[in-house]
Amino acid sequence: MKKLIAGNWKMNGSLAANEALVKAMLEGLGGAVPAADMVLCAPAPYLAQLGGLLRDSPIAWGAQDVSAHEQGAFTGEVSAAMLRDFGCRYAIVGHSERRQYHAESDVTVANKAQRALAAGVTPIVCVGETLAEREAGQTELVVKRQLAAVIHVVAHCTSEIVVAYEPVWAIGTGKTATPEQAQQVHAVLRAQIAAATQHPERVHLLYGGSMNAANAASLLAQPDIDGGLIGGASLKAADFLQIVGSAR
Ligand code: PEP
Numbered sequence: 250m251k252k253l254i255a256g257n258w259k260m261n262g263s264l265a266a267n268e269a270l271v272k273a274m275l276e277g278l279g280g281a282v283p284a285a286d287m288v289l290c291a292p293a294p295y296l297a298q299l300g301g302l303l304r305d306s307p308i309a310w311g312a313q314d315v316s317a318h319e320q321g322a323f324t325g326e327v328s329a330a331m332l333r334d335f336g337c338r339y340a341i342v343g344h345s346e347r348r349q350y351h352a353e354s355d356v357t358v359a360n361k362a363q364r365a366l367a368a369g370v371t372p373i374v375c376v377g378e379t380l381a382e383r384e385a386g387q388t389e390l391v392v393k394r395q396l397a398a399v400i401h402v403v404a405h406c407t408s409e410i411v412v413a414y415e416p417v418w419a420i421g422t423g424k425t426a427t428p429e430q431a432q433q434v435h436a437v438l439r440a441q442i443a444a445a446t447q448h449p450e451r452v453h454l455l456y457g458g459s460m461n462a463a464n465a466a467s468l469l470a471q472p473d474i475d476g477g478l479i480g481g482a483s484l485k486a487a488d489f490l491q492i493v494g495s496a497r
Contacts (some may be wrong), residue, residue, distance in 0.1 A: 251497035252469060253411065253453045253476035255373060256483025257313060257341060260292055267295055271302040273486035274360045281485045283307055284306040285476060285496035288339050289483065290373075292334075293327050300336050311339025314347060315370065317360035327370035340365045341478075343375045343395070345417045355398035366409055373411045373455070373478065375401050376438070381420035388416075389437050396438060400445045408448035411455060412438055413478040419458025421480055431456045435473035462491035469496050 262270075271289070290391040291299045299310045316326035332340060341363065343358030353361075376395040378388045392414065400407050409419040414434050426434075435454050443449040452478050456468050457478030468474055476496065482488040 250450065250453070250475060251289065252497055253455060254290040254487055254489075254493045255290060255311070255339065255341075255411075255413075255455065255476070255479055256291045257344070257457075257480050258292065259346070259480055260315070261484055262292060262295055263294070264298060267291065268300060268302060270484065270486055271299070271308075274308065274490060277305055277486055277490045278307065279346075283491050283493050287493055288373075290339065290341055293422045296332070297335055301337060309338045310336055310366045311341065311373070313341050313344065315340040315342060315361050315365050315372075317357050317364060320366065322460040328363045328422075331369050332365075332370055332452040333368045335469070337370055339371045339373055339411070341373045341375060341413075343399075344419055345375060345377055345415060349417070350382060351353070351373045355395055356402075359398040359402035360394070362410060363398050363406075366403055371409065371411055373413055375413045375415050375457070376480070377417050377420075383416065383418065388434060392434060392438060393441055398440055400441070403481035405446075405470050406449040407442060407446040413436060413455040413457045415478060421459070423459050425459040425464050425468070426456070427469050431468055432471040432473055435471065439473045460492065462488040462495075465492040 287308040288311050290313050312332050313458045315329045342361040347353045365372040376392045378391040382391050442452050453475040455476040455478045456474050460477045
C-alpha cells in the first residue's frame with residue numbers, strides 16, 4: 250500500500266500564504282509522482298481556494314473537521330455533503346484539539362466519521378492518549394476505546410476510514426513518540442481493525458505528533474505505520490516534501 254502523508258495546517262494561513270505554500274509544494278514535486286499519497290487539510294474558508302490551487306495536481310485536499318449532523322439548525326457547522334459539493338476528499342475528525350477544546354466525545358467523533366463516509370468523504374479519525382493517561386499505563390485502553398466507538402458506528406465501512414494515532418503529549422510539543430512506542434500502539438490498532446473488517450489492509454494507520462523531516466524516515470519504516478499526519482512541518486514546503494520523500 251502506498252503511504253499517505255496528510256498535512257494539517259490547523260488555524261494558520263491566508264490567501265497569499267496558502268498560494269505561496271501550495272505553489273512551492275507543486276514546484277518541489279516538479280511534475281513527478283510523489284512517493285506517497287498527499288493530502289492538505291486547510292481551515293474551512295480556504296478549502297475552495299485549496300481545491301482550485303490543487304486542481305489536476307497529485308495532491309488531494311481535506312477539511313479539519315465536519316459536522317456530526319446532516320443538515321439544518323446547526324449555526325457555524327459545515328456538513329459533509331457541503332464539503333463533498335466542492336470536491337473535498339478527506340476530513341480530519343476527533344483531532345485532540347477538538348476533543349480537548351471543544352469537548353468532543355467519542356460518540357460525537359464517531360458520528361462525524363459516519364457523516365463523512367455517508368457523503369463520500371474519507372474521515373481521518375484521530376486517536377491518542379494524554380501524558381497522564383500514558384503515565385497511568387492506559388494508552389492501549391484509551392486508543393482502543395476511541396477507535397471502538399468509531400467502528401461501532403461505521404460498522405461495515407471500517408475499511409474505508411483512515412486512522413491517525415496522535416499521542417496528545419507529542420502534538421506541537423516537539424516530543425515525538427519513538428518509532429518503537431508508535432509501532433507498539435499501531436500494532437494494537439491494526440489488530441483491532443483486523444477484527445472489525447475483512448479488509449484491514451485497506452486502512453492507512455498514520456502517526457502524528459511532531460513528525461518532521463528529520464524523524465519521519467525512522468517512523469515511516471515501522472511495519473504498521475502507513476503514513477503521517479503532520480501539523481507544524483506541513484507549513485513548510487521543503488520539510489513537508491522531505492517527509493513525503495521519506496515514505497518509500
Ligand atoms: C497535528 O496537528 O495533527 C500534529 C501532529 O501537529 P504537529 O505535527 O505540529 O505535532
